[in-house]
Amino acid sequence: MKVEHLRHIGKQLFAEIGKTRLKPFTSESLGKGAGGDRTFPIDKKAEDIIISSLQSLNEPLSIISEEAGLEEIKGGGRKVLIDPIDGSKNAITGIPFYCTSIAVSDGDSIGSIFMGYVINLLTGDEFWAEKGKGAFFNGERIYTQKDDIFYLIAYEAQSPKNDIPKIMKLLAEAWRTRCWGAMALDISYLAYGAVSVFVTPSLSRSFDFASGYLLVEEAGGVFTDINGKSIDSVEIGLKRSAPLLASGNKQLHEKALKLLNM
Amino acid sequence: MKVEHLRHIGKQLFAEIGKTRLKPFTSESLGKGAGGDRTFPIDKKAEDIIISSLQSLNEPLSIISEEAGLEEIKGGGRKVLIDPIDGSKNAITGIPFYCTSIAVSDGDSIGSIFMGYVINLLTGDEFWAEKGKGAFFNGERIYTQKDDIFYLIAYEAQSPKNDIPKIMKLLAEAWRTRCWGAMALDISYLAYGAVSVFVTPSLSRSFDFASGYLLVEEAGGVFTDINGKSIDSVEIGLKRSAPLLASGNKQLHEKALKLLNM
Numbered sequence: 242m243k244v245e246h247l248r249h250i251g252k253q254l255f256a257e258i259g260k261t262r263l264k265p266f267t268s269e270s271l272g273k274g275a276g277g278d279r280t281f282p283i284d285k286k287a288e289d290i291i292i293s294s295l296q297s298l299n300e301p302l303s304i305i306s307e308e309a310g311l312e313e314i315k316g317g318g319r320k321v322l323i324d325p326i327d328g329s330k331n332a333i334t335g336i337p338f339y340c341t342s343i344a345v346s347d348g349d350s351i352g353s354i355f356m357g358y359v360i361n362l363l364t365g366d367e368f369w370a371e372k373g374k375g376a377f378f379n380g381e382r383i384y385t386q387k388d389d390i391f392y393l394i395a396y397e398a399q400s401p402k403n404d405i406p407k408i409m410k411l412l413a414e415a416w417r418t419r420c421w422g423a424m425a426l427d428i429s430y431l432a433y434g435a436v437s438v439f440v441t442p443s444l445s446r447s448f449d450f451a452s453g454y455l456l457v458e459e460a461g462g463v464f465t466d467i468n469g470k471s472i473d474s475v476e477i478g479l480k481r482s483a484p485l486l487a488s489g490n491k492q493l494h495e496k497a498l499k500l501l502n503m
Numbered sequence: 504m505k506v507e508h509l510r511h512i513g514k515q516l517f518a519e520i521g522k523t524r525l526k527p528f529t530s531e532s533l534g535k536g537a538g539g540d541r542t543f544p545i546d547k548k549a550e551d552i553i554i555s556s557l558q559s560l561n562e563p564l565s566i567i568s569e570e571a572g573l574e575e576i577k578g579g580g581r582k583v584l585i586d587p588i589d590g591s592k593n594a595i596t597g598i599p600f601y602c603t604s605i606a607v608s609d610g611d612s613i614g615s616i617f618m619g620y621v622i623n624l625l626t627g628d629e630f631w632a633e634k635g636k637g638a639f640f641n642g643e644r645i646y647t648q649k650d651d652i653f654y655l656i657a658y659e660a661q662s663p664k665n666d667i668p669k670i671m672k673l674l675a676e677a678w679r680t681r682c683w684g685a686m687a688l689d690i691s692y693l694a695y696g697a698v699s700v701f702v703t704p705s706l707s708r709s710f711d712f713a714s715g716y717l718l719v720e721e722a723g724g725v726f727t728d729i730n731g732k733s734i735d736s737v738e739i740g741l742k743r744s745a746p747l748l749a750s751g752n753k754q755l756h757e758k759a760l761k762l763l764n765m
Contacts, residue, residue: 262628262641265648265696330679334655334697337626338600338683363626364599366524379524386527393596394663401656402675405667413664417592420682421600434527435596 250294251360259362265334275310281333284308287325320346322448328423337363342425344451352473357452359429368429376432376460383433385462386489395419395427395436399443407442411500428453432460438488438497444481457487463494512556513622521624527596537572543595546570549587582608584710590685599625604687606713614735619714621691630691638694638722645695647724648751657681657689657698661705669704673762690715694722700750700759706743719749725756
């Protein structure tokens with residue numbers, strides 16, 4: 242299992258799904274996926290492409306995917322965490338901001354992720370990271386923001402009513418806020434240096450942030466839960482586990498934590 | 504001056520600018536534009552393409568553009584309102600969500616706009632509207648949301664600290680919020696039916712919302728200032744004029760106004 246395998250899958254997804262322009266609310270749900278959200282044809286199509294491509298590798302793998310749940314190849318092995326379409330709500334309403342996220346782990350917790358891959362399905366732009374080898378955008382090394390100014394704070398809120406008040410003191414200090422609706426892209430653009438801080442007070446699932454976690458770590462950023470606690474030992478799986486905070490560097494992270502705990 | 508002229512300009516912009524991937528903060532500002540924001544090379548390049556294309560039409564036109572300010576062709580005539588790059592902050596940090604917006608008016612106020620055009624510079628997708636003839640996405644007629652549920656509320660905030668509290672009661676009722684950082688696209692996707700309500704408590708400039716205004720009106724939506732007052736008589740120009748509220752339909756608009764005035 243190499244980055245090239247994930248890139249090969251990404252290119253297939255971009256070719257087969259990237260040109261899709263869905264009209265708002267014309268897509269019927271196929272029911273709920275293993276991750277608890279509704280599955281739409283676009284999610285299912287992306288997942289089918291990824292899983293069949295992984296099967297053709299002929300390696301023992303344990304797949305954890307938002308729609309299908311758990312699936313073992315050749316008796317199971319390294320864990321592959323898949324979010325076939327991150328930003329499904331954007332995708333099904335025709336908003337051009339969504340991606341696919343794939344992460345690979347040789348253990349049971351977030352800390353054992355050693356490869357992460359995200360492809361923006363609208364532009365074909367790719368982000369990837371390998372443990373100890375750095376983070377990349379279309380093949381070029383990327384780094385997080387260096388100074389401690391809150392130029393841009395990105396957030397996601399599953400419940401605006403409950404979530405925004407929890408982070409309002411932090412948002413208030415941002416030059417600009419963004420809520421793009423695709424967590425893996427929010428985090429990827431943080432690794433890229435375009436986002437100062439990413440925060441989500443809602444509980445997220447490991448496949449939502451697994452690849453982003455490694456991208457941020459390898460690009461020089463900090464990624465913890467919303468209280469500043471390490472998420473390395475968070476178990477990989479389908480259940481919602483942690484509210485998240487990621488920052489371009491330690492100074493930004495400490496400033497953000499202070500505001501969140503005021 | 505026909506929609507085809509604007510589409511021709513759009514295709515040029517997409518070809519020459521759409522593939523640009525800027526690295527965060529590597530772009531030096533060229534100083535402040537006529538609209539008060541800083542001008543970056545990408546803004547200037549887009550504006551140059553648009554203005555030289557309009558000049559070649561050989562029609563009397565009065566151009567009002569974010570960077571160049573006022574420019575008359577053949578003694579001046581119909582007003583053309585241009586935002587060369589809407590979502591400049593996204594563009595200059597490498598975030599793939601920005602567009603060009605062009606509107607044409609035969610009078611001095613927003614109500615006299617008779618043609619609006621928006622092109623998403625990342626996907627090449629085009630939105631346009633002609634007064635009395637409807638709103639279109641890539642040539643297909645589009646309509647705003649029909650029911651009165653706040654599925655998705657999009658907002659922009661020039662100052663998160665001042666602006667978000669003003670709209671918090673409305674945001675709290677949304678199933679999801681979005682802040683994409685490109686007002687003309689926010690409004691275009693409302694005309695498309697993907698956004699229930701768009702709100703910005705900051706004062707906006709006429710070229711920021713001119714094309715979106717016609718798109719929403721022609722797609723069946725409602726577009727006023729944040730207090731529900733008509734913006735038809737708002738003067739076209741470079742100065743910041745109105746905080747805005749747009750909704751998919753009258754019921755959504757009334758519900759939103761009630762929450763904003765609580």
